[in-house]
Amino acid sequence: MTTAQTAQFHPDGRLRHLLTLEGVPRQTLLHLLDRAGQIRDAAVGRVSRREVLAGTAVCTLFFEPSTRTRSSFQLAAMRLGADVLNFDASTSSTRKGETARDTLKNLEAMGVRGFIVRHPDDGAVAALAAEAGEGTALVNAGDGRNAHPTQGLLDMLTLRQAKGADFSKLKVLIVGDVKHSRVARSDLHALRTLGAGEIRVCGPAELLPGDEVTAGCIVGHDLDAMLEGVDAVMMLRLQRERMEEGLVPSLEAYHARYGLTTQRLRRAAPDAAVLHPGTINRGVEMTDEVADGPQSWVLRQVANGVAVRMAVLEHLLG
Numbered sequence: 001m002t003t004a005q006t007a008q009f010h011p012d013g014r015l016r017h018l019l020t021l022e023g024v025p026r027q028t029l030l031h032l033l034d035r036a037g038q039i040r041d042a043a044v045g046r047v048s049r050r051e052v053l054a055g056t057a058v059c060t061l062f063f064e065p066s067t068r069t070r071s072s073f074q075l076a077a078m079r080l081g082a083d084v085l086n087f088d089a090s091t092s093s094t095r096k097g098e099t100a101r102d103t104l105k106n107l108e109a110m111g112v113r114g115f116i117v118r119h120p121d122d123g124a125v126a127a128l129a130a131e132a133g134e135g136t137a138l139v140n141a142g143d144g145r146n147a148h149p150t151q152g153l154l155d156m157l158t159l160r161q162a163k164g165a166d167f168s169k170l171k172v173l174i175v176g177d178v179k180h181s182r183v184a185r186s187d188l189h190a191l192r193t194l195g196a197g198e199i200r201v202c203g204p205a206e207l208l209p210g211d212e213v214t215a216g217c218i219v220g221h222d223l224d225a226m227l228e229g230v231d232a233v234m235m236l237r238l239q240r241e242r243m244e245e246g247l248v249p250s251l252e253a254y255h256a257r258y259g260l261t262t263q264r265l266r267r268a269a270p271d272a273a274v275l276h277p278g279t280i281n282r283g284v285e286m287t288d289e290v291a292d293g294p295q296s297w298v299l300r301q302v303a304n305g306v307a308v309r310m311a312v313l314e315h316l317l318g
């Protein structure tokens, strides 16, 4: 096990932080997914807020932009009754050179006990977790290309809603920029742990990672062939901010080979679910017809994000 994997557990096996889905036991994943399923109505505001985290201060500490993750964590914490602080790196003392560690320790000194952290560097959230005091919990909201565990969980919850809880016969295809994707890594960890029947990974050779990421997957470059008969298609955003120049010659050429269109989607199982973590580059990773079409689960992923994040915060801090 890596340091991040071991550091996220208490000695008795309970989660102390959530840094990665790698090494999280199946039983823990199922517990979080079941709990998120139970509290979905509360998550989307159809029932009144709960007070599980009343008196607990939680901070979203983001050193990279976000719409979905940050907002849904904020809503999740508020719906659990927490006091929520939103740290904006662009208007903070980060601009004066304060380190992420010092920022965390200062906020911790003010009584913040839950930190939701996004950072551009692989391993940065685990490094911060190692500095946290007893009783402080960190959730990785995405570090570099390494991990985005709550996205992995919300994707699994969405697959369960779309296809049922038994993943053993499920054929899942992950498409696009897997190399730079923390979402893909977290999805792969969760799909393996939950026993997905077949995992396929497709993209241009220069955007696919090595065997250490795709071990056990069927890997290919021909999207039409890889789509045949799959039950779910997980499209990925092109992570251009993490790419070297020239990896994708043109967006038009990428779309022609790897864009999901209505016509292409017909190769998948008739009721195949289409997922995308956002931000969607419309007309690049998928057409509007697919993104907004009857097989799209994209907005249900977003709604599930609030429920999953409530379940995680409740588990770590409740």
Ligand code: CP
Pocket (backbone or CB within 6 Å): 065, 066, 067, 068, 069, 070, 142, 151, 277, 278, 279
């Ligand atoms: N899926 C996801 O991480 O979206 P944001 O970057 O908007 O948080």
